[in-house]
Amino acid sequence: MITKIMNWFDDRLPITATLERHLTKYPAPINMNIWYLAGVLLVVVLVIQLLSGIWLLMNYEATAEGAFASIQYIMRDVEYGYIIRYMHTTGASAFFALIYLHMFRGMMYGSYQKPRELLWVVGWLTYLLLCMLGFTGYVLPWGQMSFWAAQVIMSLFGSIPYFGEDLLTWIRGDYLISGITLNRLFALHVVLLPLALIVVIFVHILALHEVGSNNPDGVDVKKFKDKDGVPLDTKPFFPYDVMHDLYAIGVFLIFFCTIMFFYPDGGGYVIEYVNYEPADNLKTPDHIIPAWYYTPYYAMLRAITFPLFGLSAKFLGFVVMAAGIAIFVALPWLDRSSVKSIKYKGIYSKVFLVLFVISFFVLGYLGSVAPSPIRTAVAQFFTATYFAYFLLMPIYSKYERCKPVPDRVQLS
Amino acid sequence: MQPKPPPNPGRRKFLIGATSVVGAVGVAGAAIPFIGSWNPSAKAEAAGAPAIADISKLAPGEMMIVEWRGVPIYIVKHSEESLNQIDKNLERLADPDSATEQQPDYAKNKYRSRKKEISVLTAVCTHLACAPKFYPQLGTTDFDSNWQGGFFCPCHGSKFDLAGRVYSGVPAPDNLPVPPHYYKTDGLLVIGEDGETA
Numbered sequence A: 001m002i003t004k005i006m007n008w009f010d011d012r013l014p015i016t017a018t019l020e021r022h023l024t025k026y027p028a029p030i031n032m033n034i035w036y037l038a039g040v041l042l043v044v045v046l047v048i049q050l051l052s053g054i055w056l057l058m059n060y061e062a063t064a065e066g067a068f069a070s071i072q073y074i075m076r077d078v079e080y081g082y083i084i085r086y087m088h089t090t091g092a093s094a095f096f097a098l099i100y101l102h103m104f105r106g107m108m109y110g111s112y113q114k115p116r117e118l119l120w121v122v123g124w125l126t127y128l129l130l131c132m133l134g135f136t137g138y139v140l141p142w143g144q145m146s147f148w149a150a151q152v153i154m155s156l157f158g159s160i161p162y163f164g165e166d167l168l169t170w171i172r173g174d175y176l177i178s179g180i181t182l183n184r185l186f187a188l189h190v191v192l193l194p195l196a197l198i199v200v201i202f203v204h205i206l207a208l209h210e211v212g213s214n215n216p217d218g219v220d221v222k223k224f225k226d227k228d229g230v231p232l233d234t235k236p237f238f239p240y241d242v243m244h245d246l247y248a249i250g251v252f253l254i255f256f257c258t259i260m261f262f263y264p265d266g267g268g269y270v271i272e273y274v275n276y277e278p279a280d281n282l283k284t285p286d287h288i289i290p291a292w293y294y295t296p297y298y299a300m301l302r303a304i305t306f307p308l309f310g311l312s313a314k315f316l317g318f319v320v321m322a323a324g325i326a327i328f329v330a331l332p333w334l335d336r337s338s339v340k341s342i343k344y345k346g347i348y349s350k351v352f353l354v355l356f357v358i359s360f361f362v363l364g365y366l367g368s369v370a371p372s373p374i375r376t377a378v379a380q381f382f383t384a385t386y387f388a389y390f391l392l393m394p395i396y397s398k399y400e401r402c403k404p405v406p407d408r409v410q411l412s
Numbered sequence B: 001m002q003p004k005p006p007p008n009p010g011r012r013k014f015l016i017g018a019t020s021v022v023g024a025v026g027v028a029g030a031a032i033p034f035i036g037s038w039n040p041s042a043k044a045e046a047a048g049a050p051a052i053a054d055i056s057k058l059a060p061g062e063m064m065i066v067e068w069r070g071v072p073i074y075i076v077k078h079s080e081e082s083l084n085q086i087d088k089n090l091e092r093l094a095d096p097d098s099a100t101e102q103q104p105d106y107a108k109n110k111y112r113s114r115k116k117e118i119s120v121l122t123a124v125c126t127h128l129a130c131a132p133k134f135y136p137q138l139g140t141t142d143f144d145s146n147w148q149g150g151f152f153c154p155c156h157g158s159k160f161d162l163a164g165r166v167y168s169g170v171p172a173p174d175n176l177p178v179p180p181h182y183y184k185t186d187g188l189l190v191i192g193e194d195g196e197t198a
């Protein structure tokens, strides 16, 4: 009976075939490790953000007069409103934490190398969209931080030579940040960007399933297949990966709920304290600092204190900051190594990867504290090492001595 | 199964070309309202009414803030002492003579104002638009070991002197703008209009 019903559907819509191709029979390399969990957790967080976002929308008011009060209303008077909101703010931080881990995994195992270049580019697009989502969402509560972060970040466009000022007015829709700006950021945050994100994530997964997963050894599992054409070093996604993914989701949600229930402010990192004051267009807070996930780039922006080639320091800072986010997309073409995984790459690749991680964390710290001459100098140094990882890669990845890569995956 | 190639390829090519051109023109045309609607609306354009400030009670050394077009305008009444400071710091300023067009002609003078004891400044940092803070005191501050009084921007540390002139070596490139303004009476300052003397 069930088979009959299923067949009726399958003749009209490829349900079983799609499920098998993308889920149950998807061949996953047997040596996947904990780093491979971030992807599925990102999808979980996407669902959390969509749900909590839509529920916030039911009580949020996108006007300069009403936005701040409506958030307080959600927090105090709407039943369970505070949980919905904390879910969304915790979700935003979790999203970024996971996407950074996910990207780092790709960098370690050379997952951007042929044939996964496009998969990497599409993934980078989701990161870009997420950055925009985070920024537009941050403005919505219309607190002091919302207002002045929007003011500073949008003013960056005004630094573009020749047409910057006009572009800035066009983006703001006003001669300064105002309710008009809030309204359009709101439309982007709740409709356009989430829609785009869903589409891009969908394409990301399609691309993954076309080329197959990489693995910690960076070897091509499709080289050795059994008589049915199934790669030897893989196992079907169901039940093997589904089981450990479910387990990971459980652990993740325990962690997530701990923050959401007990540390919703995350010590001022998940929700910044200054944002508990309503936006005041006449008074800038003493320290304006972006959300933690942008601080490395904010440090880069501040590190550029000198004009160069006739371009103002302000514009250069903007360019460097944008480049810091953009440069990931070039990785597939910067890496000239014949080896994928860091396990078998030479010493230079290892050193530069470690340097990159250190730079990222140091910049992240510096972007979250007030600047001083010494800190600026340190930020300049680590901005240079951050970019060195990428820009010197064509050289060091080509000329280093790599270890021999095994034919089959290694299980330790 | 491959579909049969069309019998007259020249014709197909022409049709595809022609429809692509029409389509591209259509897309360009459709983009106009979408892009145009992001420009400042009539409401935003109209919000420029002048602001009026009663400065009769402003004491020397004090500052008041009024809002004009949504931006903070700082009105500072200088004390004799700080007026004497005005030339003390010139070598640290990037544009001490107010050469860049950051003020109306009638404020293009040493004090950047119509009346030397009163500064009227648009408090929008020329770096990234934060509102600089007023630090009238002299001497050592958190951010300067020999401060001559003026404005300090908390966002990225730009410094301006009491007349709103920017220091060199800070992120902000220009002096704080002086908005159009005039005195209706001695104690009544109108911001946003040049008055008759303009």
Ligand code: HEM
Residues within 6 Å of the ligand: A046, A049, A050, A052, A053, A054, A056, A057, A060, A071, A085, A088, A089, A091, A092, A095, A130, A133, A134, A135, A137, A138, A139, A140, A141, A189, A190, A191, A194, A197, A271
């Ligand atoms: C998908 C990734 C998303 C991210 C990373 C994200 C991020 C954020 C952030 C950082 C805030 C500011 C929170 C605060 O400080 O209070 C915010 C607020 C908000 N978001 Fe999202 N968001 C996402 C998706 C969505 C979606 C899909 C919707 C609705 C369909 C939505 C609706 C809202 C609303 C109404 C607010 C304002 C309420 C509040 O501030 O708590 N968001 N979002």
Ligand code: FES
Residues within 6 Å of the ligand: B125, B126, B127, B128, B129, B130, B153, B154, B155, B156, B157, B158, B171, B172
């Ligand atoms: S906005 Fe004033 S220093 Fe950057």
